[in-house]
Amino acid sequence: MLITNSVVVTCDEPNEVLVGYSVLVQGEQIIDILPDSKAKELYPNEPSYNADGKLVLPGNVCAHTHFYGAFSRGMAIPGDAPQNFYEILNKLWWPLDKSLTMEDVEYSSLLCEVDAIKHGTTTLFDHHASPAAIDGSLDVIADTVKRSGLRAALCYEVTDRGGKAERDNGIKENLRFINKVNKDKLSDLVGFFGLHAAITLSEETLEICAAEKNDNFGFHTHLSESRDDQAHTQKMFNMDPVPLMDKYGILGPRSIIAHCVHISDADISLLKERGVWVTHQPRSNMNNAVGVARVEKMFSEGIKVTLGNDGFSNSMWDEMKTAYLIHKSENSDPTRMNGYTLMDIALKNNSAMASTFFNTNLGKIKKGFAADLMIVNYRPPTELNKYNFPWHLLFGFRESMIESTMVKGKFLMLDRELLTLDEKEISAKCVELSKKVWERYNSKF
Numbered sequence: 425m426l427i428t429n430s431v432v433v434t435c436d437e438p439n440e441v442l443v444g445y446s447v448l449v450q451g452e453q454i455i456d457i458l459p460d461s462k463a464k465e466l467y468p469n470e471p472s473y474n475a476d477g478k479l480v481l482p483g484n485v486c487a488h489t490h491f492y493g494a495f496s497r498g499m500a501i502p503g504d505a506p507q508n509f510y511e512i513l514n515k516l517w518w519p520l521d522k523s524l525t526m527e528d529v530e531y532s533s534l535l536c537e538v539d540a541i542k543h544g545t546t547t548l549f550d551h552h553a554s555p556a557a558i559d560g561s562l563d564v565i566a567d568t569v570k571r572s573g574l575r576a577a578l579c580y581e582v583t584d585r586g587g588k589a590e591r592d593n594g595i596k597e598n599l600r601f602i603n604k605v606n607k608d609k610l611s612d613l614v615g616f617f618g619l620h621a622a623i624t625l626s627e628e629t630l631e632i633c634a635a636e637k638n639d640n641f642g643f644h645t646h647l648s649e650s651r652d653d654q655a656h657t658q659k660m661f662n663m664d665p666v667p668l669m670d671k672y673g674i675l676g677p678r679s680i681i682a683h684c685v686h687i688s689d690a691d692i693s694l695l696k697e698r699g700v701w702v703t704h705q706p707r708s709n710m711n712n713a714v715g716v717a718r719v720e721k722m723f724s725e726g727i728k729v730t731l732g733n734d735g736f737s738n739s740m741w742d743e744m745k746t747a748y749l750i751h752k753s754e755n756s757d758p759t760r761m762n763g764y765t766l767m768d769i770a771l772k773n774n775s776a777m778a779s780t781f782f783n784t785n786l787g788k789i790k791k792g793f794a795a796d797l798m799i800v801n802y803r804p805p806t807e808l809n810k811y812n813f814p815w816h817l818l819f820g821f822r823e824s825m826i827e828s829t830m831v832k833g834k835f836l837m838l839d840r841e842l843l844t845l846d847e848k849e850i851s852a853k854c855v856e857l858s859k860k861v862w863e864r865y866n867s868k869f
């Protein structure tokens with residue numbers, strides 16, 4: 425099909441803003457981008473969608489998220505409010521993930537997928553935990569991803585917090601899913617080996633996981649999110665978290681490392697040397713009051729820094745806007761986190777990471793790239809060009825302007841109507857299921 429009469433923002437290098445252009449999509453790919461007049465002449469019989477002068481942008485990628493946390497919205501934490509990050513894990517996330525059944529896993533995923541489609545996020549890297557429903561949980565999530573039409577990388581969080589049997593089940597679930605999915609090099613599903621974080625992984629567990637390492641998968645873990653990580657690994661291993669993970673071979677070019685808030689210059693050099701993907705989640709870091717990651721330093725040193733949401737709303741523009749502001753505020757310096765640097769992180773690097781792991785090219789409106797895109801009803805009140813695009817995004821774009829979302833050449837939302845998932849049914853079911861999850865959660869105190 426032809427998407428005609430659009431303003432195409434290519435997000436290519438260099439970025440281009442093409443006014444009065446058509447995008448030709450065939451199968452799962454973008455075949456051509458050409459002026460409307462030429463498109464009519466060359467493809468007169470192609471079915472078309474008139475974008476009415478709206479923007480066509482590549483779909484966004486979320487580099488780190490947690491579908492399983494969806495039912496936490498509005499849930500009260502019993503007793504005193506958590507005083508620090510460890511208490512947040514201990515009083516909120518750990519009793520919550522233990523309360524999830526397989527049906528909860530299914531519906532919390534669907535809820536996040538509806539949110540992603542509505543907000544133009546087309547590829548997501550999820551990190552899953554459901555200790556009472558481990559076996560087959562990644563298949564259940566994968567099935568929801570298929571139904572939604574999105575792309576997702578999945579893993580199960582291995583941890584020692586629930587004992588050895590639970591840990592072993594987590595390891596098994598990762599390996600089972602990786603063996604099932606990764607050999608086919610799919611364009612919409614990828615398996616990772618998930619690890620929680622240094623604070624809940626023993627030496628024995630790290631050894632077992634390291635022994636499973638092969639070229640067929642990467643690790644996806646949290647690292648140095650709060651100061652607790654460092655205090656814990658110093659006490660247990662007499663080492664900082666980054667060299668500890670490196671000792672067990674967790675850091676490599678196929679590994680995704682979330683947060684890296686508390687790391688030294690030596691750690692940065694090591695992460696650079698290992699070629700890892702680092703993900704930055706400013707909304708989560710602010711909410712947990714764990715500090716601000718030195719992402720500009722990591723980026724300028726050549727680390728592949730990306731942007732995730734850590735389970736916050738699946739609008740990546742919200743995350744970008746937060747990232748744009750937090751580094752200025754933290755450093756009392758308005759020159760920090762330049763818009764171009766942020767676009768390199770949130771658009772270029774996120775897409776490069778997705779293109780590395782999914783068997784397709786993602787993140788550009790370009791010939792031969794996947795037809796993953798959104799149509800945005802943004803009427804620029806001032807000139808929009810390839811140079812000032814970041815500031816139109818940061819100060820002008822609103823999530824409500826996203827009217828249509830396409831993945832693999834198929835509209836998942838068209839003119840704000842969801843075509844693959846039934847939001848009304850999913851939300852109603854989630855209200856019903858989450859009440860029971862909250863009951864089970866409360867019974868753990």
Ligand SMILES: [Zn+2]
Nearest residue numbers: 551646682734
């Ligand atoms: Zn996380």
